[in-house]
Amino acid sequence: MKRMALCMLALVLLLSGCSGRQEPESSSLIVGFAQLGSESGWRVGNTEDIRRAAEEAGVQLILKNADQKQENQIKALRSFISLQVDVIAFSPIVEDGWDNVLTEAKQAGIPVLLTDRKINVEDENLFAGFVGSDFLEEGRDAGRFLLQKMAGKQDVRIVEIAGTIGSTPAGERADGFREIIAEQPGWQVVHSVSGDFLRSKGKECMSNILDEVQDIDVMFSHNDAMTLGAIEAIEQAGLNPGKDIVIITVDGEQGAIDLLMQGKINCVVECTPLIGDLIMQLSKKLAAGEAIPRITHSSERVFSEYDENLEHLPARGY
Numbered sequence: 001m002k003r004m005a006l007c008m009l010a011l012v013l014l015l016s017g018c019s020g021r022q023e024p025e026s027s028s029l030i031v032g033f034a035q036l037g038s039e040s041g042w043r044v045g046n047t048e049d050i051r052r053a054a055e056e057a058g059v060q061l062i063l064k065n066a067d068q069k070q071e072n073q074i075k076a077l078r079s080f081i082s083l084q085v086d087v088i089a090f091s092p093i094v095e096d097g098w099d100n101v102l103t104e105a106k107q108a109g110i111p112v113l114l115t116d117r118k119i120n121v122e123d124e125n126l127f128a129g130f131v132g133s134d135f136l137e138e139g140r141d142a143g144r145f146l147l148q149k150m151a152g153k154q155d156v157r158i159v160e161i162a163g164t165i166g167s168t169p170a171g172e173r174a175d176g177f178r179e180i181i182a183e184q185p186g187w188q189v190v191h192s193v194s195g196d197f198l199r200s201k202g203k204e205c206m207s208n209i210l211d212e213v214q215d216i217d218v219m220f221s222h223n224d225a226m227t228l229g230a231i232e233a234i235e236q237a238g239l240n241p242g243k244d245i246v247i248i249t250v251d252g253e254q255g256a257i258d259l260l261m262q263g264k265i266n267c268v269v270e271c272t273p274l275i276g277d278l279i280m281q282l283s284k285k286l287a288a289g290e291a292i293p294r295i296t297h298s299s300e301r302v303f304s305e306y307d308e309n310l311e312h313l314p315a316r317g318y
């Protein structure tokens with residue numbers, strides 16, 4: 001595949017009489033990217049950003065979408081190995097279960113870049129590095145907002161709608177949040193359930209929680225998609241999100257920022273999907289045999305009801 005691409009490039013140069021001109025080095029770089037699915041606006045924005053960045057960087061991108069199934073992602077990785085791509089990048093749906101396929105990539109001499117989520121493997125050298133958000137810090141940011149919002153309150157009852165079980169953002173956001181609220185002995189996560197990062201499940205989970213759990217002060221949801229669903233359930237139950245229940249969410253999709261401005265969400269912790277340029281820069285280094293940092297974090301912020309001028313924020317783009 002790569003050889004065919006290179007032959008095509010040589011032919012184009014020959015026919016256009018440009019044989020003396022140097023093409024940018026990256027034009028022959030092939031990156032296989034295995035996306036985990038399309039579960040949220042965040043994920044769709046991430047896929048689009050990676051496509052855009054590849055095009056702008058002159059990288060040939062082979063993109064496969066695993067539709068939320070780890071076995072599909074593993075199949076995609078195996079197909080990239082047999083195509084002998086220069087770099088494999090992927091956003092692992094869960095942390096466990098990657099040792100075998102990544103050993104195959106290593107044996108084929110193909111460097112692997114983790115994007116967005118991390119993995120647990122016995123041999124840490126099975127991947128070159130990670131690029132994406134600091135999920136632990138996002139959870140801490142959610143907790144810090146609550147310390148400010150509920151300052152002076154002795155007892156606070158929190159429900160949590162968590163992301164996909166076994167995924168990095170679900171684990172680290174939960175840990176970071178608990179680390180901060182542990183400072184307040186009377187504050188408790190009274191109920192936690194996974195909504196799999198899906199809007200439909202966010203609505204279903206919140207509707208069940210409202211039936212089962214009394215006196216909810218706060219909802220901490222691990223992503224905007226689930227939050228938007230949960231808000232529908234809260235309104236259907238005749239309650240006012242943002243007032244009767246404090247709402248904290250993660251991502252920063254346009255829809256969530258709009259609800260923050262309407263007072264239905266109190267805090268949005270940003271998690272940016274716009275990491276396409278970083279992925280291309282790191283892929284070029286890996287293909288050139290250069291070392292990359294083990295961890296590259298994207299820069300992020302928090303939006304909350306305490307911010308002024310939210311209406312002047314540029315469109316989020318996802």
Ligand code: AHR
Binds near residue numbers: 117225
């Ligand atoms: O891994 C990032 C998370 O995955 C985002 O918070 C969420 O929206 C997506 O599904």
